Amino acid sequence: MPAPSPIALITGGSRGLGRSTAEALARRGVSSILTYNTNSDAAAEVVAFIERAGARAVALQLDTGDTAAFAAFADEVRRVLADWGCDRFNFLVNNAGTSHAGAFGQVTEADFDVAYRIHVKGVFFLTQTLLPLIADGGRIVNVSSGLTRIIYPGRIAYGAMKGAVEVMTRYMAKELGPRRIAVNTVAPGAIQTDFSGGVVRDNPEVNRHISETTALGRPGLPDDIGRMIAALLSEDNRWINAQRIEVSGGQAI
Numbered sequence: 605m606p607a608p609s610p611i612a613l614i615t616g617g618s619r620g621l622g623r624s625t626a627e628a629l630a631r632r633g634v635s636s637i638l639t640y641n642t643n644s645d646a647a648a649e650v651v652a653f654i655e656r657a658g659a660r661a662v663a664l665q666l667d668t669g670d671t672a673a674f675a676a677f678a679d680e681v682r683r684v685l686a687d688w689g690c691d692r693f694n695f696l697v698n699n700a701g702t703s704h705a706g707a708f709g710q711v712t713e714a715d716f717d718v719a720y721r722i723h724v725k726g727v728f729f730l731t732q733t734l735l736p737l738i739a740d741g742g743r744i745v746n747v748s749s750g751l752t753r754i755i756y757p758g759r760i761a762y763g764a765m766k767g768a769v770e771v772m773t774r775y776m777a778k779e780l781g782p783r784r785i786a787v788n789t790v791a792p793g794a795i796q797t798d799f800s801g802g803v804v805r806d807n808p809e810v811n812r813h814i815s816e817t818t819a820l821g822r823p824g825l826p827d828d829i830g831r832m833i834a835a836l837l838s839e840d841n842r843w844i845n846a847q848r849i850e851v852s853g854g855q856a857i
Contacts, residue, residue: 609633609634613681614699617640617699618643627653629837634659638664644663664677694739696744701722701723708760719761723768724768728772740783745836750852750856751763752848786842788844790851793814794814796825796826828851
């Protein structure tokens with residue numbers, strides 16, 4: 605049976621870009637199933653915001669680097685959907701991730717494998733596991749990074765993983781086309797969050813450098829991304845598919 609209102613599943617929805625996306629969608633009447641890794645208190649705050657906005661919300665724990673947990677997670681999602689009187693959700697936002705820094709000659713195999721499990725393998729197999737629960741005509745957004753275009757030494761592993769996500773997006777769009785599921789990549793530029801230890805937000809030198817190299821004169825804010833993703837998922841943008849959309853304010857152009 606159809607859901608009375610659209611439902612999004614947002615990984616890493618307890619903070620940063622995921623939180624901003626969930627809150628922007630709530631303002632548009634979209635309910636959310638959001639995941640968190642360890643910070644249940646932050647997730648509860650997002651759930652409370654969404655409910656105050658008049659939408660439904662639930663937070664589920666998930667380590668997106670642990671593929672063995674995905675089947676049980678999908679069962680949890682099924683139970684939530686059943687409680688809400690439906691059996692499908694509409695939007696999947698693959699946002700969860702961790703930062704990684706290290707020069708090419710210093711990246712260890714262990715570090716590389718951790719980044720791979722979260723940013724590539726996790727996105728691939730979580731999406732695959734959830735496919736039966738995504739409504740035909742739904743949307744998938746895979747969050748990448750401006751670092752696939754803007755090259756900063758020390759970000760090689762992270763940038764490479766996000767490059768894989770961008771290629772994966774185009775293949776998903778092609779293969780899921782018969783189900784009318786549109787799949788796009790959103791690539792944020794430098795954003796003032798706690799990502800990478802809050803370096804863009806809290807380091808004055810980095811903040812100034814980003815401002816000087818961005819056409820609009822400042823680093824991004826979480827709402828610059830969350831609102832854009834919410835807009836991308838609206839019916840106004842239903843014909844956008846298989847695209848990499850950089851949201852950076854014109855960084856390094």
